[in-house]
Amino acid sequence: MGTVVDDAASVEFHAFFERHYAELSRLAHLLTGESDAADDLAADALLALWNRWDRVRAADHPAAYARGVVANLARTRIRSAVRERRRIALFWSQREEKTENPDIAGVVDVQEALRRLPFRKRACVVLRHAFDLSEKDTALALGVSVGTVKSQTSKGMAELQRLLGSQGVPQRVHAAIAHGGETGGRNR
Numbered sequence: 001m002g003t004v005v006d007d008a009a010s011v012e013f014h015a016f017f018e019r020h021y022a023e024l025s026r027l028a029h030l031l032t033g034e035s036d037a038a039d040d041l042a043a044d045a046l047l048a049l050w051n052r053w054d055r056v057r058a059a060d061h062p063a064a065y066a067r068g069v070v071a072n073l074a075r076t077r078i079r080s081a082v083r084e085r086r087r088i089a090l091f092w093s094q095r096e097e098k099t100e101n102p103d104i105a106g107v108v109d110v111q112e113a114l115r116r117l118p119f120r121k122r123a124c125v126v127l128r129h130a131f132d133l134s135e136k137d138t139a140l141a142l143g144v145s146v147g148t149v150k151s152q153t154s155k156g157m158a159e160l161q162r163l164l165g166s167q168g169v170p171q172r173v174h175a176a177i178a179h180g181g182e183t184g185g186r187n188r
Contacts, residue, residue: 009053009054009057012053012057013049013050013053013057016049016062016066017046020046020063020066021042021046023063024041024042024045024046024066024067024070025038025039025041025042026038027042027067027070027071027074028041028042028045028070028073028074031070031071031074031075031078032074032077032078034077037077041070041073041074041077042070044073045066045069045070045073046066048069048073049062049065049066049069083143087140087141087142087143090133090137090140090141109164110160110164113160113163113164114126114160116159116163117156117159117160120142120144120148120152121152121153121155121156121159122156123142123152124138124142124148124149124152124153124156125152125153125156125157125160127141127142128149128153129153129157135149135150135153138153
């Protein structure tokens with residue numbers, strides 16, 4: 001049950017929303033260059049403003065405060081996109097292009113076994129053994145700790161050894177990923 005003060009704040013915020021939403025969305029679009037993300041960023045900013053509405057309404061320039069929130073959210077989104085691009089570039093920069101005389105049946109077996117692993121284990125195994133990334137680089141690429149990479153890689157390799165037999169699993173994983181595209185791989 002709302003009080004008169006809560007109802008007044010709600011009406012005031014609703015008027016603020018109606019007055020400034022389009023402007024904040026346009027600002028988000030201009031800052032990020034992403035029309036799809038602009039409405040989401042404006043909505044996220046307005047939600048943050050609502051959560052601090054007492055502070056916002058007391059500000060000298062509430063609209064300027066709102067623009068600052070949108071700018072901060074846009075900066076965070078851009079930084080996140082840059083980090084993601086770096087992870088992807090790191091991932092693909094380590095990839096070898098060709099291996100001679102691949103064992104197609106072996107590649108298919110490894111790919112099927114990899115598909116049976118949960119995503120994080122699969123990602124750790126592939127990055128560590130197929131792309132020869134360090135534990136630190138794998139952790140950076142996946143956004144997890146080095147300890148998580150160690151445990152997930154160990155558990156993933158144990159599961160692969162159970163599924164494939166213990167004979168040269170790291171080398172088989174490396175060979176399978178190097179030729180993933182040549183088998184018509186569905187592992188994307």
